[in-house]
Amino acid sequence: MLTVEIKRSLPDFKLDAAFSVDGEVLGILGPSGSGKTMTLLCIAGLLQPDYGLIKLNDRVLFDSSGKVNLPPKARNIGFVFQNYALFPHLTAGNNIAYGIRHQSRDEVNHRVQVLIKNMELDGLQNRYPQQLSAGQQQRVAVARALAPEPEILLLDEPFSALDSLTKEQLEMQILELRQFYKGHIILVTHDLVEAYRLSSRIAVYDAGKIIQCDRKDKLLSSPVNQKVARMTRFKNFMDGVITSINDKQVGVNVPELGANLQVAANGHKNLTINQSITIGVRSEHVQAVAAAGQNILRGTLNSAIENLASINCYFDLKTNTNTNYCLEAAFPKSIAPTPADGTNFYLYLPPEQIVIITDSK
Amino acid sequence: MNEYLTPLWISLKTVLVATIITFVLGIAAARWMSRFTGKLKPIIDGAFILPLVLPPTVVGFGLLLLMGKHGWVGKFLALFNTTVVFSWPATVITATVMAFPLMYMTTRGAFEQVDTNIEDAARTLGASEWRVLYSVTLPLAWPGVAAGTILSFARSLGEFGATLMLAGNIPGKTTTIPVAIYFAIQDGDMKQAVYLMIIVLCIALASLAALAYLKKPKPRDRRVIPNPVPSDILQISKKKDNPA
Numbered sequence: 200m201l202t203v204e205i206k207r208s209l210p211d212f213k214l215d216a217a218f219s220v221d222g223e224v225l226g227i228l229g230p231s232g233s234g235k236t237m238t239l240l241c242i243a244g245l246l247q248p249d250y251g252l253i254k255l256n257d258r259v260l261f262d263s264s265g266k267v268n269l270p271p272k273a274r275n276i277g278f279v280f281q282n283y284a285l286f287p288h289l290t291a292g293n294n295i296a297y298g299i300r301h302q303s304r305d306e307v308n309h310r311v312q313v314l315i316k317n318m319e320l321d322g323l324q325n326r327y328p329q330q331l332s333a334g335q336q337q338r339v340a341v342a343r344a345l346a347p348e349p350e351i352l353l354l355d356e357p358f359s360a361l362d363s364l365t366k367e368q369l370e371m372q373i374l375e376l377r378q379f380y381k382g383h384i385i386l387v388t389h390d391l392v393e394a395y396r397l398s399s400r401i402a403v404y405d406a407g408k409i410i411q412c413d414r415k416d417k418l419l420s421s422p423v424n425q426k427v428a429r430m431t432r433f434k435n436f437m438d439g440v441i442t443s444i445n446d447k448q449v450g451v452n453v454p455e456l457g458a459n460l461q462v463a464a465n466g467h468k469n470l471t472i473n474q475s476i477t478i479g480v481r482s483e484h485v486q487a488v489a490a491a492g493q494n495i496l497r498g499t500l501n502s503a504i505e506n507l508a509s510i511n512c513y514f515d516l517k518t519n520t521n522t523n524y525c526l527e528a529a530f531p532k533s534i535a536p537t538p539a540d541g542t543n544f545y546l547y548l549p550p551e552q553i554v555i556i557t558d559s560k
Numbered sequence: 561m562n563e564y565l566t567p568l569w570i571s572l573k574t575v576l577v578a579t580i581i582t583f584v585l586g587i588a589a590a591r592w593m594s595r596f597t598g599k600l601k602p603i604i605d606g607a608f609i610l611p612l613v614l615p616p617t618v619v620g621f622g623l624l625l626l627m628g629k630h631g632w633v634g635k636f637l638a639l640f641n642t643t644v645v646f647s648w649p650a651t652v653i654t655a656t657v658m659a660f661p662l663m664y665m666t667t668r669g670a671f672e673q674v675d676t677n678i679e680d681a682a683r684t685l686g687a688s689e690w691r692v693l694y695s696v697t698l699p700l701a702w703p704g705v706a707a708g709t710i711l712s713f714a715r716s717l718g719e720f721g722a723t724l725m726l727a728g729n730i731p732g733k734t735t736t737i738p739v740a741i742y743f744a745i746q747d748g749d750m751k752q753a754v755y756l757m758i759i760v761l762c763i764a765l766a767s768l769a770a771l772a773y774l775k776k777p778k779p780r781d782r783r784v785i786p787n788p789v790p791s792d793i794l795q796i797s798k799k800k801d802n803p804a
Contacts, residue, residue, distance in 0.1 A: 216698075243680075243684050244683075244684075245680050245683065245684070267740070267741070270683070271680070271683035271684050272683055272684075272685075272688060273686075274685055275686075276684055277684070278680070278681065278684040280680075282675075282677060284675065284677035284678045285678075285681075285683040286678060286679075286696060287684070287700065288699045288700060297682065297686030297687075297695075298686055298687075300686055343610050343681075343685065343687075344684075346685075347685060347686055359582045372668060450625045
């Protein structure tokens with residue numbers, strides 16, 4: 200298990216992160232400049248945190264109170280850099296062999312061959328990095344990082360420089376990597392889809408802090424605040440007040456729209472009547488229905504954008520103020536509204552798909 | 561004839577030893593300064609480059625003060641009953657001091673061009689700082705390091721002013737080529753002066769040619785396979801990369 204509790208201050212930035220990884224893939228998700236890469240560098244020993252503790256499988260790597268700070272070479276951590284950082288003057292095979300030490304030539308060759316086979320690099324071992332495609336370079340970088348049998352593998356935005364087709368193949372390869380690499384993995388990314396596909400838990404970073412760290416399904420179903428909700432692609436937010444609470448559903452009045460919505464309580468325990476909350480709905484959960492009723496709002500179709508598999512429609516809702524409220528809905532192409540349907544629609548927000556966000560941030 | 565060539569042997573011996581010392585010291589200083597982040601950085605950096613901009617006579621005078629009878633180094637050496645002033649080692653010392661800034665500046669520039677991620681990658685793979693230096697930094701910075709070495713070599717060979725002040729002109733002992741040319745002309749011995757001039761011209765031209773060779777641009781298309789792999793293996797790997 201890797202336990203991390205670190206603080207590091209720069210003049211205009213503060214990193215304050217605490218999390219643990221145990222035999223799984225942890226995704227670190229956040230916008231650029233939120234401290235994701237800095238966290239990895241601290242774990243690898245390439246940057247020194249100001250305070251904190253880093254423990255890997257009962258070995259203390261860094262402890263500001265006990266004055267422990269192992270150098271990178273003693274940490275046994277595999278690091279895959281964003282730009283791969285392959286040794287340009289060494290062949291792919293020698294790149295992979297670089298970290299294998301204290302072994303006979305035969306043992307090193309054997310280990311390199313096993314990694315070349317596992318990472319599907321057959322036939323490329325005598326090529327230099329600049330003679331390899333970006334995808335091949337990335338596989339060499341992963342093989343090189345795995346060669347010394349590290350206890351944890353750190354991947355820093357490993358797919359950011361690749362085209363989408365190569366990216367998908369390499370994502371598969373990282374998933375398959377679990378078959379022969381049993382250590383912990385941390386994957387840093389700014390792409391929710393990538394984090395969701397590859398990891399089991401996701402830590403969401405914002406300005407140097409972890410704002411939520413949860414199982415990936417929980418992260419999507421109950422974001423702790425609007426920032427997480429926006430990062431996990433909630434598109435529609437409404438401010439409201441709780442008017443009724445029963446064991447499964449909560450009544451919420453949205454003053455701006457003059458609407459009373461029923462919302463699934465979904466595990467929230469400490470709600471009170473008259474509490475101000477925000478509710479969020481994903482665009483794909485909005486449904487177009489035939490007639491008015493509970494949780495159904497009237498909207499005028501403003502514009503539509505066609506995506507690969509869906510059509511995003513933007514509806515103007517009637518508000519009590521002069522402001523405009525735009526509701527985004529994503530319909531599958533087969534049931535998307537057409538010009539023949541007119542411009543006025545009844546839009547249904549299913550109670551079980553509405554999330555309650557109590558943290559106003 | 562043999563007498564004519566004595567300054568050449570002295571110069572070659574001096575330049576060889578001075579270049580080796582400059583090579584090691586220059587790399588050590590460049591390595592240290594390319595990672596150094598303290599407040600004194602500009603001052604230390606300036607001190608290393610100083611001999612390049614000072615008049616050689618000033619450097620020679622400074623060394624003379626330092627190594628003379630009343631200087632720190634001179635007093636220290638006196639304990640062992642030796643002195644460097646007006647001896648062959650003095651030619652090596654002045655040549656090293658005057659060539660050092662060129663080696664230091666060129667090497668430091670080359671080190672700073674090396675992607676720190678690549679060096680960090682070596683560290684995470686268990687490499688010691690020493691191994692990082694000789695297996696990653698030096699090979700990647702090699703063109704710059706070699707250029708610095710050649711420039712230092714040429715600068716040591718041409719060293720005159722400081723050498724004359726610290727080592728003097730003792731024929732057969734401290735008289736290097738530039739010093740010999742100067743005194744040959746003063747004595748009206750044009751033959752020796754021309755001989756030595758031609759030798760210096762040839763060596764200088766050869767080192768500059770070597771430098772130009774180092775800087776020759778690499779072929780643009782680097783995706784050339786030096787050890788062609790069997791075509792059937794290539795086919796398989798191609799398929800895996802582009803299933804479309």
